[in-house]
Amino acid sequence: MPGTRLERWGLALALALAPAPAAAQVSEAAVKAAYLYKMAAFVTWPPNAFASGSSPFRICVLNRTDVAGPLSELAHGAQAWGRPVVISVIGGSQEASQCQILFLGDGHAALGDSAPVLTVTELGASSPGVVEFTVQQSHVRFVIHRSQADARRLQISSKLLAVAAAVVP
Amino acid sequence: MAVRTSLRRFELPFLGKAWIAAVFAVVLLLLGVALALSNERSVANEQARRATVQAEILAGSVSAALAFDDQPTAQEYVKALHASPEIEAAGIYDQNGALFAGFADSGGPLPKHGAPHDPRVEKGRLSVAVPVAQGNLHLGTVYVRTIVEPWTRRASRYVAIGIILTLAALLIAVLGSAYSAASAAYNSLQRETDARERAETALRQAQKMEAMGQLTGGVAHDFNNLLMAASSGVELLQRSDDPKRRARLVQGIKDALDRGAKLTQQLLTFARRTQVKPEVIDVGVRLQGIRDLLDRSLREDVHVDFMLQDDLWPIEVDPAQFDIAIVNIAVNARDAMPRGGEIDIEAKNLPGGLEGEDAVEIRVVDHGTGMQPDTVEKAFEPFFTTKGVGRGTGLGLSQVYGFARAAGGMAYIESTMGEGTTVCLVLPRCMRSATQEARRAAAKMPDLKNEKLLVVEDDDQIADMLQQMVSELGGRAIRASTAEEGLRLFEKESPDGIISDMVMPGEWDGLELVRQVRRRNADVPVLLMTGYSSAAAQAREEGYTLLEKPFNLEQLARGLSDVFGARA
Numbered sequence: 001m002p003g004t005r006l007e008r009w010g011l012a013l014a015l016a017l018a019p020a021p022a023a024a025q026v027s028e029a030a031v032k033a034a035y036l037y038k039m040a041a042f043v044t045w046p047p048n049a050f051a052s053g054s055s056p057f058r059i060c061v062l063n064r065t066d067v068a069g070p071l072s073e074l075a076h077g078a079q080a081w082g083r084p085v086v087i088s089v090i091g092g093s094q095e096a097s098q099c100q101i102l103f104l105g106d107g108h109a110a111l112g113d114s115a116p117v118l119t120v121t122e123l124g125a126s127s128p129g130v131v132e133f134t135v136q137q138s139h140v141r142f143v144i145h146r147s148q149a150d151a152r153r154l155q156i157s158s159k160l161l162a163v164a165a166a167v168v169p
Numbered sequence: 170m171a172v173r174t175s176l177r178r179f180e181l182p183f184l185g186k187a188w189i190a191a192v193f194a195v196v197l198l199l200l201g202v203a204l205a206l207s208n209e210r211s212v213a214n215e216q217a218r219r220a221t222v223q224a225e226i227l228a229g230s231v232s233a234a235l236a237f238d239d240q241p242t243a244q245e246y247v248k249a250l251h252a253s254p255e256i257e258a259a260g261i262y263d264q265n266g267a268l269f270a271g272f273a274d275s276g277g278p279l280p281k282h283g284a285p286h287d288p289r290v291e292k293g294r295l296s297v298a299v300p301v302a303q304g305n306l307h308l309g310t311v312y313v314r315t316i317v318e319p320w321t322r323r324a325s326r327y328v329a330i331g332i333i334l335t336l337a338a339l340l341i342a343v344l345g346s347a348y349s350a351a352s353a354a355y356n357s358l359q360r361e362t363d364a365r366e367r368a369e370t371a372l373r374q375a376q377k378m379e380a381m382g383q384l385t386g387g388v389a390h391d392f393n394n395l396l397m398a399a400s401s402g403v404e405l406l407q408r409s410d411d412p413k414r415r416a417r418l419v420q421g422i423k424d425a426l427d428r429g430a431k432l433t434q435q436l437l438t439f440a441r442r443t444q445v446k447p448e449v450i451d452v453g454v455r456l457q458g459i460r461d462l463l464d465r466s467l468r469e470d471v472h473v474d475f476m477l478q479d480d481l482w483p484i485e486v487d488p489a490q491f492d493i494a495i496v497n498i499a500v501n502a503r504d505a506m507p508r509g510g511e512i513d514i515e516a517k518n519l520p521g522g523l524e525g526e527d528a529v530e531i532r533v534v535d536h537g538t539g540m541q542p543d544t545v546e547k548a549f550e551p552f553f554t555t556k557g558v559g560r561g562t563g564l565g566l567s568q569v570y571g572f573a574r575a576a577g578g579m580a581y582i583e584s585t586m587g588e589g590t591t592v593c594l595v596l597p598r599c600m601r602s603a604t605q606e607a608r609r610a611a612a613k614m615p616d617l618k619n620e621k622l623l624v625v626e627d628d629d630q631i632a633d634m635l636q637q638m639v640s641e642l643g644g645r646a647i648r649a650s651t652a653e654e655g656l657r658l659f660e661k662e663s664p665d666g667i668i669s670d671m672v673m674p675g676e677w678d679g680l681e682l683v684r685q686v687r688r689r690n691a692d693v694p695v696l697l698m699t700g701y702s703s704a705a706a707q708a709r710e711e712g713y714t715l716l717e718k719p720f721n722l723e724q725l726a727r728g729l730s731d732v733f734g735a736r737a
Contacts, residue, residue, distance in 0.1 A: 035236075035237060038303075038306060038308075041236070041303040041304035041305065042236070042303060078305065079305050080304065081304070139238065140238075141237075141239075142237070157233065159232055159233035159234075159303075160233050162233060162234075162242060163233045163234050163236075163237045163239040163242050
């Protein structure tokens with residue numbers, strides 16, 4: 001019976017993967033850093049998001065060095081959308097509009113509602129970004145706010161929507 | 170020997186054709202094998218391509234799940250592949266090559282480590298691994314393993330195709346050999362028919378010669394008599410001065426010569442090698458036509474008596490064969506009356522007498538010895554004869570029978586020992602009337618009105634006679650002794666008409682001469698004369714009027730009036 005066999009193999013797989021000690025060792029901040037980096041591939045920015053053709057692809061982190069550290073490692077020498085990826089740690093909101101991805105953590109930045117910036121916030125932030133991190137069964141997941149993405153003219157890949165913990169219209 | 174040779178000739182093309190069919194069958198089989206091999210290769214390629222596409226589709230849809238560590242979603246995508254029966258295992262590996270999600274139904278577990286590789290076949294299984302990427306990000310690998318259809322199952326499929334092919338090839342071979350057998354049979358039938366036709370022609374000729382042979386004695390005797398009459402007449406003519414007596418003698422000589430001419434003509438007609446050519450004839454006229462021949466060729470002590478009904482219906486037969494049949498019966502009747510006697514030839518209409526159809530009955534009755542019943546039974550069989558060696562061939566009555574059957578009628582014999590025999594021919598009535606030619610009244614003498622006629626004849630005596638006949642008819646004659654000279658004279662003198670012999674020394678014969686003349690003037694009247702010549706048929710075919718030698722003044726006059734009349 002295929003169903004039974006599938007379940008058996010599925011179970012075997014789950015057993016093989018579940019207790020992976022490496023997963024436990026990876027910090028939550030590192031996972032988030034990786035997600036931030038990878039999101040670049042699943043979102044399309046409008047052309048006016050970049051100051052010029054030679055502008056880099058900027059991923060900014062507000063006040064969160066724990067995330068900025070692993071992110072810098074990941075992005076070293078990497079490219080996104082044909083541009084070199086640059087990681088910036090910003091302290092104020094004046095540079096926020098220069099970023100393509102902005103991880104706000106729990107914080108807040110003075111950014112226009114229509115600025116083409118993929119804002120990412122932690123769960124419980126005073127004002128959630130386009131992407132909002134969450135944790136389900138000790139896995140880092142995320143919620144996507146469609147209305148915000150639309151306002152910022154960001155096209156989010158259906159593949160990304162498919163793996164989101166929730167999509168808020 | 171001839172038979173064996175022809176048999177061998179018969180077998181060779183037969184074998185040749187069978188070989189062609191066999192070669193076709195082999196070519197068909199080879200084509201089938203080639204087709205199967207190429208099919209096999211394309212099937213393998215197709216399978217590899219399909220597996221790669223499946224893997225690429227999975228790789229495309231699973232990228233986000235891999236990127237964001239969403240194992241349940243990845244597992245769901247892999248499960249979708251499970252629906253394809255030929256996919257027995259599929260796996261998703263992360264960028265480090267570690268297994269992320271997947272299943273393996275049979276044929277062993279998934280590989281522990283995943284890395285992209287081209288399609289490859291191992292142990293009857295085809296596997297392929299493609300990279301998972303999103304933009305510049307390398308995210309991992311998708312691995313797909315499919316079952317390659319086992320060799321034995323493929324073979325069994327090809328065996329089925331092979332059986333069909335073999336049957337087709339066999340069918341071709343069988344049809345081919347059947348065809349060649351049929352065509353061989355047809356050829357052999359054709360040869361048989363040809364041989365039979367030749368034999369029949371030979372038989373007809375033999376039958377004719379038999380009749381001729383029977384006649385020759387009588388004719389020679391008769392000829393001797395009339396020659397004697399003529400020569401003694403001439404002798405007496407030289408001695409006599411009495412004009413009355415001389416006139417009577419001349420008439421006697423002329424009669425004798427006329428009879429001789431008639432006899433020769435009949436013999437020539439008789440002996441001519443002709444195809445069977447039915448014509449509508451008047452039995453009475455035809456019988457009267459051979460009366461002299463019969464009278465003179467039988468014996469002096471045998472008298473032929475005709476009893477012919479008036480207004481006999483016409484019949485359609487080959488006239489020459491009809492004459493021969495009557496002569497054959499009469500000769501048998503003569504031989505049945507060693508002491509002489511009377512032969513009655515009767516003809517009458519027989520309404521509804523032949524299977525309900527109208528017919529004409531001709532009975533030849535003798536009052537001779539008669540025949541035994543068993544002899545009557547065999548009398549129509551070829552080569553059956555009661556006559557002594559050298560006297561008969563046994564073909565005579567068989568010709569009579571064959572003739573009657575060919576004409577659509579019948580022949581039978583009634584005989585009583587000591588009283589005589591009656592041979593009876595019943596021939597179907599023909600609804601068309603007989604050709605009027607035979608009854609045609611003698612044409613009136615044409616008046617040549619001093620017209621100039623070119624006479625082309627190599628024989629001086631005949632030429633001399635012809636010239637005199639032409640002047641007798643009121644014309645003037647100029648003579649040439651060869652065809653070439655004739656043409657020269659024609660061009661020089663431009664005569665009003667030409668009378669030419671057919672067979673002459675020189676490059677041209679008479680036919681060629683008249684062709685040349687016609688080329689120069691299509692209207693000039695042309696009369697050809699011939700004895701017995703195969704060229705006569707050709708001349709008739711080309712539409713020339715022919716005068717058969719020997720002929721008398723009246724016949725010449727008729728011939729001339731024909732050709733001059735045609736011009737007018």
